Amino acid sequence: MECxxxxxxxxxxxxxxxxxVTEDWYFVSHRLPLALAAQAAGYDVVVATRAGRQADVIxxxxxxxxxxALSRRGGNPLREIFALWxxxxxxxxxxxxxxxxxxxxxxxxxxxxxxxxAQVNAVAGLGWxxxxxxxxxxxxxxxxxxxxxxxxxxPHGLTIVQNPEDRALLERSGVPAARLRLIRGAGVDVQVFxxxxxxxxxxxxxxxxxxxxxxxxxxxxxxARRLTEAGVNARFVLVGDPDxxxxxxxxxxxxxxxxxxxxxxxxxxxxxxxxxLQAAHIACLPSYREGLPKSLLEAAACGLPIxxxxxxxxxxxxxxxxxxxxxPVRDAVALAAALKKLIEDAELRRRxxxxxxLRAESEFGLExxxxxxxxxxxxxxx
Numbered sequence: 066m067e068c069x070x071x072x073x074x075x076x077x078x079x080x081x082x083x084x085x086v087t088e089d090w091y092f093v094s095h096r097l098p099l100a101l102a103a104q105a106a107g108y109d110v111v112v113a114t115r116a117g118r119q120a121d122v123i124x125x126x127x128x129x130x131x132x133x134a135l136s137r138r139g140g141n142p143l144r145e146i147f148a149l150w151x152x153x154x155x156x157x158x159x160x161x162x163x164x165x166x167x168x169x170x171x172x173x174x175x176x177x178x179x180x181x182x183a184q185v186n187a188v189a190g191l192g193w194x195x196x197x198x199x200x201x202x203x204x205x206x207x208x209x210x211x212x213x214x215x216x217x218x219x220p221h222g223l224t225i226v227q228n229p230e231d232r233a234l235l236e237r238s239g240v241p242a243a244r245l246r247l248i249r250g251a252g253v254d255v256q257v258f259x260x261x262x263x264x265x266x267x268x269x270x271x272x273x274x275x276x277x278x279x280x281x282x283x284x285x286x287x288x289a290r291r292l293t294e295a296g297v298n299a300r301f302v303l304v305g306d307p308d309x310x311x312x313x314x315x316x317x318x319x320x321x322x323x324x325x326x327x328x329x330x331x332x333x334x335x336x337x338x339x340x341x342l343q344a345a346h347i348a349c350l351p352s353y354r355e356g357l358p359k360s361l362l363e364a365a366a367c368g369l370p371i372x373x374x375x376x377x378x379x380x381x382x383x384x385x386x387x388x389x390x391x392x393p394v395r396d397a398v399a400l401a402a403a404l405k406k407l408i409e410d411a412e413l414r415r416r417x418x419x420x421x422x423l424r425a426e427s428e429f430g431l432e433x434x435x436x437x438x439x440x441x442x443x444x445x446x447x
Contacts (some may be wrong), residue, residue, distance in 0.1 A: 083303045189357075191234055293327040
């Protein structure tokens with residue numbers, strides 16, 4: 066595409082769009098369709114990310130990958146910001162899309178120093194910065210919020226949030242409403258994720274996520290224990306790997322210890338998510354806070370009833386009593402009761418599953434999210 070403002074960019078040159086994402090697997094699972102759509106729209110697309118097991122998937126899609134390791138835990142902030150500044154000066158992007166909180170904070174500062182013309186900042190969940198009870202976080206939170214608000218209030222800079230609670234938090238921190246855009250999640254391909262005939266009994270409840278404590282993995286296992294000890298016959302399946310770079314990661318030893326006890330199964334990482342979800346009767350994510358969880362969007366598209374928490378991000382996917390049930394955060398007893406209600410009522414599962422599919426089609430389709438995001442790109446560059 067030609068640049069929208071002739072006085073700002075050279076004529077007859079594509080806008081160079083650079084994505085900064087910490088992990089290549091996250092880019093593939095959450096942003097690759099968007100990047101391909103941007104490429105088809107005429108952008109010159111580049112992604113800077115850690116080159117891991119999904120690097121070849123990105124390259125085979127025709128997108129240039131710049132290996133860039135931005136730490137997710139610890140690291141030297143000054144060194145990483147300087148490395149980003151050098152990257153931006155070398156690549157000279159017209160527009161940068163920073164994805165997730167640390168790339169947003171470090172990348173927005175580096176982009177300002179490097180005089181990048183435009184940037185879009187996507188914050189997928191603000192839990193640890195705004196709600197963590199850690200003593201260190203509480204100590205530095207005011208300064209971080211002050212800095213974040215000023216980084217997000219730059220000319221030709223727009224910030225995408227995934228739920229109204231995160232938008233309100235940023236507004237209260239000083240980010241003008243005019244700089245914020247609400248786009249509900251990364252979208253789901255409703256052609257790839259679609260309902261299938263119900264699998265045979267026993268009822269299978271699946272939790273798809275990184276194996277983190279704040280995803281509610283512990284509450285899920287405790288609910289499974291309570292239900293199986295009460296004589297409820299069901300399978301409780303964990304799908305996902307631990308994330309050692311995250312301080313909330315569940316140790317692999319714990320996952321292996323849970324496997325095979327109280328109906329719990331740990332399947333590890335799976336790349337065939339439509340097949341996994343179509344083998345389940347119920348989707349569950351008792352998370353403490355989310356941006357807007359892609360795993361629940363995929364479950365909804367597959368026509369599953371959902372049990373999740375009445376927490377930011379999660380409640381965006383579920384209308385309580387319509388396409389699923391909402392429970393309080395960190396409440397294994399309430400979680401067990403909600404799961405029991407669905408496990409024992411096939412007709413309720415069917416009705417709620419139908420409503421999940423309708424919501425996925427009407428509100429969370431991939432094409433809608435891509436169109437909204439491309440509109441934000443055009444606005445940022447104007």
